Amino acid sequence: MIEVKAVEKKFGRKKILKGVSFTANKGEITCLIGINGVGKTTILNAIMALTPINKGQILIDGKQIDKNTFEKITFIPDAITMLPHMTIAEAMEFMNDFYTCWNQKRATELLGFFRLNPSDRIASLSKGNTAKVNLLLGLALDVDYVLMDEPFSGIDMFSREEIANVFTSHLIENRGVIITTHEIGDIEHLIDKVVLLDDGMVTKEFSAEEVRENEGKSVIDVMREVYQR
Amino acid sequence: MKNYLKLVNFELNRITKLFAVLLGITFVTQIVGVIVVSRDYLNMANEKLYEEMMSKAVFLESFGQMSFLQIVKSVWFVGPIALCIAGVAFYIFIIWYRDWVGKNTFIYRLLMLPTTRLNIFYAKITNILIMTFGLVAFQLIILPIEMLVMKGMVPNEFRTDMSVKEIVNSMPELTIIIPNSVIELILYYGAGLLVVSILFTAILMERSFRWKGIFAGLIYSALAVVVLISPLLLQEFVLNGFFYPIELLVLEIVMGLIVLAASIWMSGFLLMKKITV
Numbered sequence: 348m349i350e351v352k353a354v355e356k357k358f359g360r361k362k363i364l365k366g367v368s369f370t371a372n373k374g375e376i377t378c379l380i381g382i383n384g385v386g387k388t389t390i391l392n393a394i395m396a397l398t399p400i401n402k403g404q405i406l407i408d409g410k411q412i413d414k415n416t417f418e419k420i421t422f423i424p425d426a427i428t429m430l431p432h433m434t435i436a437e438a439m440e441f442m443n444d445f446y447t448c449w450n451q452k453r454a455t456e457l458l459g460f461f462r463l464n465p466s467d468r469i470a471s472l473s474k475g476n477t478a479k480v481n482l483l484l485g486l487a488l489d490v491d492y493v494l495m496d497e498p499f500s501g502i503d504m505f506s507r508e509e510i511a512n513v514f515t516s517h518l519i520e521n522r523g524v525i526i527t528t529h530e531i532g533d534i535e536h537l538i539d540k541v542v543l544l545d546d547g548m549v550t551k552e553f554s555a556e557e558v559r560e561n562e563g564k565s566v567i568d569v570m571r572e573v574y575q576r
Numbered sequence: 577m578k579n580y581l582k583l584v585n586f587e588l589n590r591i592t593k594l595f596a597v598l599l600g601i602t603f604v605t606q607i608v609g610v611i612v613v614s615r616d617y618l619n620m621a622n623e624k625l626y627e628e629m630m631s632k633a634v635f636l637e638s639f640g641q642m643s644f645l646q647i648v649k650s651v652w653f654v655g656p657i658a659l660c661i662a663g664v665a666f667y668i669f670i671i672w673y674r675d676w677v678g679k680n681t682f683i684y685r686l687l688m689l690p691t692t693r694l695n696i697f698y699a700k701i702t703n704i705l706i707m708t709f710g711l712v713a714f715q716l717i718i719l720p721i722e723m724l725v726m727k728g729m730v731p732n733e734f735r736t737d738m739s740v741k742e743i744v745n746s747m748p749e750l751t752i753i754i755p756n757s758v759i760e761l762i763l764y765y766g767a768g769l770l771v772v773s774i775l776f777t778a779i780l781m782e783r784s785f786r787w788k789g790i791f792a793g794l795i796y797s798a799l800a801v802v803v804l805i806s807p808l809l810l811q812e813f814v815l816n817g818f819f820y821p822i823e824l825l826v827l828e829i830v831m832g833l834i835v836l837a838a839s840i841w842m843s844g845f846l847l848m849k850k851i852t853v
Contacts, residue, residue, distance in 0.1 A: 392852075392853060395687075395688060396687070396848070397684065397687055397688075397851070397852070397853040398851075398852045398853060399784075399849055399850050399851075399852070414689075414690055414691055414692050414693070415690065417688050417689065417690040418690045421688070422684070422688060424681060424684055426679065426681045426684075427681065428681050428682060428684040428685040428688075429682065429685060430590075430680070430682055431679075431680070441586070441685075444582055445579060445582065445689050445690065445691070446689075446690060447690070448690075
């Protein structure tokens with residue numbers, strides 16, 4: 348389980364996170380939702396120790412992040428994390444070199460799934476294909492948790508559909524996923540848990556299924572209620 | 577260790593082109609320099625001997641024989657060395673900032689590798705060292721080639737042949753790059769390593785705290801220099817020559833090691849706890 352406990356984060360004098368707390372379980376898709384600048388990416392960065400927090404605690408399976416944690420959690424940011432001059436094959440080789448949890452079989456499967464050409468240079472890829480390569484590099488790791496930052500941002504409808512298909516496939520099965528997205532419509536029916544953020548705080552945390560079944564509302568309905576108050 | 581070596585290899589591959597360009601410029605410029613300086617000398621000799629009808633003995637007495645030192649002291653030789661030094665100095669900053677700047681988010685990948693983040697620091701500093709030693713080694717390799725070119729152009733009676741050691745010793749600036757003894761090598765390159773580690777720490781401070789980090793980096797660098805030269809300051813202004821030179825040298829080495837350890841510790845702390853992508 349990923350536990351985010353009373354996390355506070357300031358950039359200069361501005362407090363971006365004001366005591367954010369939530370948990371994300373293995374085998375569930377947790378969606379962080381909020382308007383731009385609310386601190387969604389900062390939370391993911393903080394979980395991966397890519398930005399320091401001012402207060403609070405973040406635990407992954409009860410432990411603070413260290414070098415070994417990166418073999419059980421991966422972060423897929425909204426930009427490619429490989430060098431532009433590298434080919435997809437070279438990027439995969441890089442991952443294979445450093446991560447013992449790299450699953451070459453799954454990487455090859457993902458190449459086919461996304462119809463990517465391994466000899467293509469990253470710099471030459473379209474935005475949609477870049478996002479797919481990013482996903483490939485993250486999902487081919489045999490990790491327990493996957494963090495995704497805006498995987499649908501700025502890409503065309505067809506690429507979005509392909510990426511959304513990942514969420515219904517075995518590639519995500521049994522993993523804990525934390526995803527931030529604006530394009531909630533693409534994966535709304537797949538989300539298990541929703542964390543709504545506003546003004547650096549968690550305004551509502553709920554089970555998507557309970558809301559659907561008990562209140563007959565979609566996640567988007569709840570978002571409207573919260574953000575258009 | 578394995579991951580450190582993989583990172584070193586990866587970083588080396590990233591500078592191959594720049595490195596090859598620097599080596600190419602050095603080789604071409606210095607060879608052209610040998611040809612130009614030798615030809616100038618020969619033109620002058622021809623002018624004096626055949627146009628002004630000066631005898632060879634008088635010419636040699638008046639203008640002397642040509643030695644490789646004339647080439648070494650020309651801009652053709654010193655220029656590329658200065659360029660290489662500037663290139664390495666520039667690269668000390670680029671090696672970090674290129675992973676952050678613009679659309680490049682490679683720093684995400686580096687920081688998320690399942691290895692101690694200090695390995696990134698070690699790999700980058702090793703890269704700078706390898707680059708420096710590589711350039712020096714290349715210079716040592718091409719020196720005899722350049723001397724051969726000069727020998728091929730200037731007749732025996734018009735030139736003084738010098739060994740590489742004599743050439744290096746005749747130019748104090750060169751002895752810093754190509755030291756005369758193992759102790760000098762450790763001292764000069766140790767000092768270089770120290771400077772790079774201090775700069776790396778200052779860069780990481782800036783990457784961690786941005787504007788405040790620039791000031792912190794400057795203060796840290798100044799503090800490191802003060803600690804480093806503190807034995808010299810004490811010797812000069814407080815103890816009035818109390819230490820023997822060898823004692824002073826040992827003290828300087830100890831201070832250097834303290835500053836190096838502090839830089840590594842501080843860099844590790846920043847990479848683990850304070851760095852921001």
